[in-house]
Amino acid sequence: MEHDQFSMWEATPNKNNLEPIDNSQHSHNCDSSAHTSLSRSSNWYAASFIYGLLLGGLVAGVAFAVILTLYIMN
Structure with a gap:
């Protein structure tokens, strides 16, 4: 369930054309798992x-x- 939400969030920047390159670099180069879980929960x-x-x-x-x-019929 949570993984589906996160993958949906991953696809959102590409769909809206909101700097997909910067967003993908940020999410893949950031090595702290706390940031990943935080972005997952906040995006949910x-x-x-x-x-x-x-x-x-x-x-x-x-x-x-x-x-x-109902107002018109009355």
Whole structure:
């Protein structure tokens, strides 16, 4: 589970074109495992936060559509 999150984080800079060369050099040349675990955990929190925002927006949009539909039908 945690490895999937980390590999997803590895692929993110290449997808967004945010200096992929510098990011890959930094992650591969840094030899401290504490930094790796820190970036893994913090990125897991960032990913869950983003997914939470998307899910919250989706739920709010559906609730708004239902309320608007009920308001129009009444």
